[in-house]
Amino acid sequence: MxxxxxxxxxxxxxxxxxxxxxxxxxxxxxxxxxxxxxxxxxxxxxxxxxxxxxxxxxxxxxxxxxxxxxxxxxxxxxxxxxENAPRYGPPFAEDDSVTVLEAAVVAAPREVAEAIGLPRARAVIRKALSISPSGSTTLITSWYPVEFADSATRLLTLERLPGGALRYLESVIGRGPAVVRERIGARLATADERGYLALPSPAAVLVVHRTCRDADGRALEFRTAVHPPGHWVIQQEYSTSSAADSRR
Known part of the structure; x- marks a missing residue:
């Protein structure tokens, strides 16, 4: 067969x-x-x-x-x-209400610089707030190497990019993510996060860090998604070595 x-x-x-x-x-x-x-x-x-x-x-x-x-x-x-590769698409659903809060070239925090190996201390930031039809909110902050600012100029606009910023970047530079690494943890929300997500103080949040690299290991994006309590849904689908065995 x-x-x-x-x-x-x-x-x-x-x-x-x-x-x-x-x-x-x-x-x-x-x-x-x-x-x-x-x-x-x-x-x-x-x-x-x-x-x-x-x-x-x-x-x-x-x-x-x-x-x-x-x-x-x-x-x-x-x-x-x-198994992570198919999950690198847009962070928002099509029917989500999305507001881009910030899009600029700024100084990169050390965590971001280390995550994507920035050769310089500046990076492109895009911060957006998403509200789903059910009312759940997510704060997404995406970082990109500063050299993309000249070629992928729409990263610096306060507009929602069709298909997501990473898809747009891929269409401009001709390289897409081949390796996606995610880390998931929980912590207390910062003051800014509490403000954007309308949370009391203190409040726990779920944080998902995601790093995307191309086939040559070059960083494309570092993203942080902050989810408030009560709306934590994470679904993963894994392929294992048995999948290869079953095809023999």
Missing amino acids: MAEIYDMLPKYLQISAYLRELIERGELAPGAEVPSERELAAQWKVARPTAAKALNTLRQQGIVHSRRGSGTYVTDRSALMR
Whole structure:
């Protein structure tokens, strides 16, 4: 059955799916070199651009990465950590009421600078307040490397960007997130957060930190989402190694 499904896919997707299975089964371990474009083209009897497209598909998914002048290798983070990847979309639902509170180039806090490896002490900030139809509120603060200020100029406007700021950034620079890392914790709200979220003092909040990097490990966004008490909903869906085993 799986072979029949593969046959229906474009050739480059057949190749990338085959390589992905090798990685998930451990036949290509983290750090191992994957076949080159030339080797894949010969093995699959396809043109070099088709083989290159297959490798680029895996690269965009964060499963492999390239080293200049060397080759393409399985990422150390393992393809099985990919469960976060589909969750990097817009932080707001389409029917949410969103107010962009701040959009500017400012001094980056140390936590932000360390999270995305900023070479300079300044960054682009976008802060927004979202209110869902049910009345739940979320305060979202997103940070971007300051070099994006010149090319992705709409990051500095107080407008809601269709598809979200990260999607907009991807359309401008031609690079999207391949690795997404999230940390979740609880703490007391700051004075500013209490003001935006209309909370008493003291008040506990749920905080989600998310860092997005491209296939080469370059930071694209660091986001903090602050959720007030009473509206904490986190849903996660995980893929495990057994998923690869079940396809054999």
